[in-house]
Structures are given as structure tokens and as C-alpha cells.
Amino acid sequence: MSNAYDVIIIGSGPGGYIAAIRAAQLGLKTAIVEREHLAGICSNWGCIPTKALLRSAEIYHYAKHPGDYGLKIEGTVSPDLKAIVARSRGIAQRMNGGVGFLMKKNKVDVIWGEAKLTKPGEIVVGKSSKKPVEPQAPMPKNTLGEGTYTAKHIVIATGARPRALPGIEPDGKLIWTYFEAMKPEEMPKSLLVMGSGAIGIEFASFYRTMGVDVTVVEIMSQVMPVEDTEISALAKKQFDKQGMKILLDAKVAKVEKGANSVTATIETKDGKTQQITADRMISAVGVQANVENIGLETLGIKTDRGFIAIDGYGKTNVPGIYAIGDVAGPPMLAHKAEHEAVICIEKIAGLPNVHPMDKNKIPGCTYCHPQVASVGLTEAKAKELGRDIRVGRFPFVANGKAIALGEDQGMVKTIFDKKTGELLGAHMVGAEVTELIQGFVVAMNLETTEEELMHTIFPHPTISETLKESVLDAYDRALNA
Known part of the structure; x- marks a missing residue:
């Protein structure tokens, strides 16, 4: 098998593996290098397994309060910590294996080890110093090992790790x-x-x-x-x-x-x-980018405040070298990395009408209880920028579905440009708002105005009705509060 590729991606997290798949879809001979675990931090130690833990906590919460829903549970309800952790780790393994399957399906070669840039268009892969995550799904059969590999385009997607404060460094025990x-x-x-x-x-x-x-x-x-x-x-x-x-x-x-x-x-x-x-x-x-020991200094690749400096398409200052995801700067979000990956690869492939990332349209979600989600400008930021705004608010306590669910504590807040009706930002707290926020993300991406949102029919009874009511409230037209 030849060690020459069109694209090599260093790192298989959300940015890396999505870049590999998109490159393969566009007919580019592609390989991905991984030193520790396919699917990256997100699927192995971040986004997905934490949501598994939070789901267990949510079920435990409901089980402790059955009377709130007219139910009785006989006996004591208690958490089984080993089973909770095992469920979370099992889900991580499933995600890990899923990315391995996707690499095989899309004919992406997996190179196992640590990559270092030696010159433009070339990397050397050595033995990994990292112990693979446990449990880990079996490696795909199309896995290669140490050696020298070349590619016309090299994408750095090495991610980030927890930041430590001097004198308060984590020790893994206390x-x-x-x-x-x-x-x-x-x-x-x-x-x-x-x-x-x-x-x-x-x-x-x-x-x-x-x-x-x-x-x-x-x-x-x-x-x-x-x-x-x-x-x-x-x-x-x-x-x-x-x-x-x-x-x-x-x-x-x-x-x-x-x-x-x-x-x-x-x-x-x-x-x-x-x-x-x-x-x-x-x-x-917070976290810090994994920029050490990958050859940035050898090639003279510029960094900015600890992150690899890129343009709107993932290009670094060195031709043929790109960076995406956490290593390329905030916001440190998996969905940002994925979208950045597609932009970068489509630009490499020469597709027309590839647009750079608009970071103002990247949603943020926090899966605490209650959930929090947002996109665009906060009220304070809009005022700081000198925007003349209208602000709408609608509480969950006035929403029938939220009341029926026993989740009536929450609010949707919308911010519009007073002159144009442009939706500048949306902010939510309450049950399942991490699922609701995408409605406003789509609206902002389509440059939707308040009038179009008002004319949109939202199904009843749903919590999503709070979105429309918050828009109506911004224009003094709220119907249910």
C-alpha cells in the first residue's frame, strides 16, 4: 500500500473524523492518524459519556420524586455507581467503534501512532506514548502503523486537554x-x-x-x-x-x-x-490546545495565544497545512469542529461557494438541570455594539406542555434589531432547551425576521411554543402571558 495521500488528518475527534469522511466523499485519498482513541475526547471522555451520566442522574431525580407525578415507588431508590459508570463507558466504546466503522465504510486508512510534521507535505508517525482508552472497540482492519507518510494537504485536528492552574494541578486522586x-x-x-x-x-x-x-x-x-x-x-x-x-x-x-x-x-x-x-x-x-511535539516550530506554523492561527477556511500560514477544531481556537465545541472540518475540506477540494465560519451563529449548550442554550448576541453585547434592540421574554410557567411535564421553571429570551427585525440572539433556560435552540439557529442562518417567525405555526402542545411567544413578546404581542 502506498504511503502517499491527497489528505492526511492528524487526530480523529469530531473535527478530524468528519474531515476524513468529507474528503473521502469528494474522492480524495485520505488517511487519519490517531494516537489514543478514535472519536476523540468528545465521544470518549466528553460530550457523549457525560450526557450518559446526566441521564442517569435525571432518571434518579424522577425516581426520588414519584409523588410529583401521582406515582408510588415501593422501597428505596439508590444509585449503583459502578453500573452508572459502566453504562457511560459502554456508550463511549460504542461511539468509538462507530467511528472505526465509518473509517472502513468510507475507505479512510487509519494510521495508529503519534504524528509529527517534518516538512510541508510529510509526516513521520512514531509509536504512541498514550495508553488507549478503556474500553475501546477493536481497531478497524484498515489500520496502518509507524512510518513516513506524504500528502498534498495535511489537516491538524489534535484537539485540546484540561488546563491546569499553577499550584492546583490535578493529581487524579484528590x-x-x-x-x-x-x-x-x-x-x-x-x-x-x-x-x-x-x-x-x-x-x-x-x-x-x-x-x-x-x-x-x-x-x-x-x-x-x-x-x-x-x-x-x-x-x-x-x-x-x-x-x-x-x-x-x-x-x-x-x-x-x-x-x-x-x-x-x-x-x-x-x-x-x-x-x-x-x-x-x-x-x-478551561482547556489548552495540543500544539506541542507535532512539528509546528519545524515548519514555522504560527500560533496565537496558544492556538494555531488560521484563516476562515482552516489555512495556516504554511501552504498545504491546515488546522481545525479546538487546536485552532474557541469556541471549543464539537459541532464547531465538525462544521470547520467540512469548510476546510471543501475548500481544499476546490468546491465553489464555500463560506467561512460565522462564529456568531454557533449555538452553545450546557446540559445541567435546568439546561441552558444560546446563540448569537447577549443583550449586554448587543447594547455594547450600539444596536438598537427589542427584547422578548416568555416564561415556561405560561406554557401548557412545560406545566404538564412538571418542568415549568424556565424562560426563552430573544433579541431583535429594532429597525430591521433581524434576530440577533436567542437565550434559553429550562427543560430540553438544548433541543429547541436549533430552531433559532436555522432562523438566523436563513436571515429570518420577526415577521416570518410570527407567521410560523408551532405545534401545540409543545415547549417549542415558547420560542414564538418570546418573539411576539418582543413586539408587545404575546398571547399567553
Whole structure:
């Protein structure tokens, strides 16, 4: 088999494997290099297995409150931690195997090992220093090994890893990253979470639902700092009701480790300090790109604030070298990486009318309880940009389906340009809003105005009716509130 390809992709996460499939669809001879696990962090340690954990927590929550739905459950309902973790890991293995199947189906060669760029158009693949994730599906039969490989186009999709703060580095025992938080050997009685972004708040939500005493420390003035302030405040109110303790405008200044616990010194914005002792701590202060030891310096590939610098089509400053996904900068989202992959490959293939990524139309979802989802400008950002806006709001408490589900705590908020009717942003908190947000993403992509949304018929009874009502409210026409 020849070691020469049209396209080689380094990394098989959401960006990498989608790039490989699209390249193969366009008739390009394609290979993908992976050192650890097919399907990347998302399917093995991120997006998918965390949702499996959160689903278990959701079912446990309902089982503990059967009376809310007119039901009785005889006996004690309790979590089986080993079974919960095993289910999550089994789903990760299924996803891992699915990507292996897709590589075989699309005739993409899989090269197992660590790749390093040696010169434009060439990589050397050496033995992997990473232990494959367990459990892992069998490798596809079209798997190659160490050696030198060439390609006209090389796409870097090496992803990112948890960021560590100096002096508070995760140790895998007392201070966890999402890796350890996803497969605890025993349930801690208390947990300190440093950071309230999507990763931090999702784990805080999971562990709190499972009965753990959870404290979240956030350096910014609101929980989930990237979200609209009003939506964030509503989410926090629900977290507070659940018994989650959230410290805002605060940071973990120091951590002292005990035999089986950690004691953190917390500093607040006003200079006050307090100490919190917990069985375990999760460090969720973001991620950093995997840019080391892949040959960027050898080829003179430019980076910007720790990420590979690219244009709107994934091109780096070196011809024939591209980057996509987390390694190419925020937002660190699987769906951003996938779309970026398609743009990059279609540009490589010379397809007409390939449009660069519009990051303002990338939705964000957080799968805590209640869920949070958003797209576009927040109210504060729209005002900062000098936009003259109209804002609509509609509460779940006025929606029949939400009431019937027992999920009446939530809100949809929409932001429009007052002069043109352009939808500038949409923000939601409540049940299943991560499924609802795509309606507004499609609307923004089609440049839909408020008038067209008002004339759209939404099915009844559904939670999706809150979307239309929020649009109507922006123009003082809400019908059900």
C-alpha cells in the first residue's frame, strides 16, 4: 500500500473524523492518524459519556420524586455507581467503534501512532506514548502503523486537554479533571468545583443530583459567564434551590491536600478569604490546545495565544497545512469542529461557494438541570455594539406542555434589531432547551425576521411554543402571558 495521500488528518475527534469522511466523499485519498482513541475526547471522555451520566442522574431525580407525578415507588431508590459508570463507558466504546466503522465504510486508512510534521507535505508517525482508552472497540482492519507518510494537504485536528492552574494541578486522586470525574471509584460526600463553565456546571449538576454536597467557585460575577446575564441568574436560582452552593467573584487561591480530602482557600473580590474542605475537587478552568511535539516550530506554523492561527477556511500560514477544531481556537465545541472540518475540506477540494465560519451563529449548550442554550448576541453585547434592540421574554410557567411535564421553571429570551427585525440572539433556560435552540439557529442562518417567525405555526402542545411567544413578546404581542 502506498504511503502517499491527497489528505492526511492528524487526530480523529469530531473535527478530524468528519474531515476524513468529507474528503473521502469528494474522492480524495485520505488517511487519519490517531494516537489514543478514535472519536476523540468528545465521544470518549466528553460530550457523549457525560450526557450518559446526566441521564442517569435525571432518571434518579424522577425516581426520588414519584409523588410529583401521582406515582408510588415501593422501597428505596439508590444509585449503583459502578453500573452508572459502566453504562457511560459502554456508550463511549460504542461511539468509538462507530467511528472505526465509518473509517472502513468510507475507505479512510487509519494510521495508529503519534504524528509529527517534518516538512510541508510529510509526516513521520512514531509509536504512541498514550495508553488507549478503556474500553475501546477493536481497531478497524484498515489500520496502518509507524512510518513516513506524504500528502498534498495535511489537516491538524489534535484537539485540546484540561488546563491546569499553577499550584492546583490535578493529581487524579484528590484533584480531578473531567477524566477522573467521569469514572469515580466511589461517590464523594462533598465536592468542590473550580469553574462554572459548561464542564464545571454539568459535573456539579450530576454530583448534586446524586446527593453530593457541591460547592462551585467562579471567578466571574455570574455562573456560566458566557451566557446572557438574565438567563444565568435564572439558572443560578434553580441551582440554589437544589442545594448547590455557588460562590461568585471568587477564586481558589491555594489548595492543601489531606489524606483523603482537600482544603481550599477561597479569595473573594472584596479581599475576604474562607476555607472549604471537600472530599474531592474538580478543576474545570478551561482547556489548552495540543500544539506541542507535532512539528509546528519545524515548519514555522504560527500560533496565537496558544492556538494555531488560521484563516476562515482552516489555512495556516504554511501552504498545504491546515488546522481545525479546538487546536485552532474557541469556541471549543464539537459541532464547531465538525462544521470547520467540512469548510476546510471543501475548500481544499476546490468546491465553489464555500463560506467561512460565522462564529456568531454557533449555538452553545450546557446540559445541567435546568439546561441552558444560546446563540448569537447577549443583550449586554448587543447594547455594547450600539444596536438598537427589542427584547422578548416568555416564561415556561405560561406554557401548557412545560406545566404538564412538571418542568415549568424556565424562560426563552430573544433579541431583535429594532429597525430591521433581524434576530440577533436567542437565550434559553429550562427543560430540553438544548433541543429547541436549533430552531433559532436555522432562523438566523436563513436571515429570518420577526415577521416570518410570527407567521410560523408551532405545534401545540409543545415547549417549542415558547420560542414564538418570546418573539411576539418582543413586539408587545404575546398571547399567553
